[in-house]
Every structure is written in C-alpha cells, then in structure tokens.
Amino acid sequence: MTDKPIATRTLRRIQSGGEEVTVEVFAPAVQPDGAVACRYLITGLNPTVHEGTSWGVDDIQALVSALTTIGAILRRHDDLRFLDTLPADSGFPHP
Numbered sequence: 577m578t579d580k581p582i583a584t585r586t587l588r589r590i591q592s593g594g595e596e597v598t599v600e601v602f603a604p605a606v607q608p609d610g611a612v613a614c615r616y617l618i619t620g621l622n623p624t625v626h627e628g629t630s631w632g633v634d635d636i637q638a639l640v641s642a643l644t645t646i647g648a649i650l651r652r653h654d655d656l657r658f659l660d661t662l663p664a665d666s667g668f669p670h671p
Contacts, residue, residue, distance in 0.1 A: 581617075587666055589620075591655035596620055599646055599668075604635040614638035616646055621653060644669050 581600035589595045597620035604614040611631050618626040630645050632638030647668030650656055658667040 585658065585667065587650070587656045587658050589653075589655050590657050597650075597653075597656060599650075599666075601639070601642055601646070604632070604638040612638040614642040616642045618646065618649060621649075640669075644671055647671075 580602075582603045583601045585599045587597040587599070589597060597618065600617045600619075602615040602617075604612045606612050612633065612635055613629045613631055614635075615629045616627070626649055628642075628645065630638055630641035632641050647666060647670035650666040650668060651670050656666050658665060
C-alpha cells in the first residue's frame with residue numbers, strides 16, 4: 577500500500593473552537609489473496625487517531641466501503657462541519 581493519500585478532507589469542529597479534523601484516504605491495493613484493501617486515517621478526533629482498512633472484491637468496492645465507514649465514524653461527532661454545510665454533515669456517505 578502507498579504511504580501517500582489519494583484524497584484528503586479537512587473538517588472543523590464547531591463546538592471546540594474550530595479545531596481541525598483531517599481525513600486521508602489511501603489508494604486501494606490488491607492483497608496476496610486477491611482481496612482489495614483501502615486504508616484510511618482520521619486525525620483530530622477523540623481518540624486522536626482512527627486508522628482502519630476497508631475491503632472489497634475490487635478497487636471501487638474497497639473505496640466506497642472506506643468512504644462509508646469514514647462517514648459512519650464521523651456521524652458520531654455532531655460538531656463537525658465541512659465547508660458551509662449543516663453541523664454533523666461531513667460530506668461523506670453513511671450507511
């Protein structure tokens with residue numbers, strides 16, 4: 577897997593003085609067993625770092641799974657805002 581993210585998004589915590597929460601998504605990568613892994617990293621939440629991997633049968637499924645998982649994690653924090661959206665709208669899909 578690559579160490580450089582393919583996409584990054586910065587959110588602001590509106591109830592914590594505008595602290596930044598950063599989401600990084602890394603390129604999907606085929607594993608030796610043929611499954612595809614898509615790694616993600618969220619920094620600035622409590623606990624400070626959420627790091628995980630979502631899986632799929634191809635790049636698209638692994639990437640969508642990662643974005644949806646990120647959305648589910650961020651929905652637990654109702655003080656996040658992306659751009660000028662409503663509070664709790666991170667702009668990520670959620671289940």
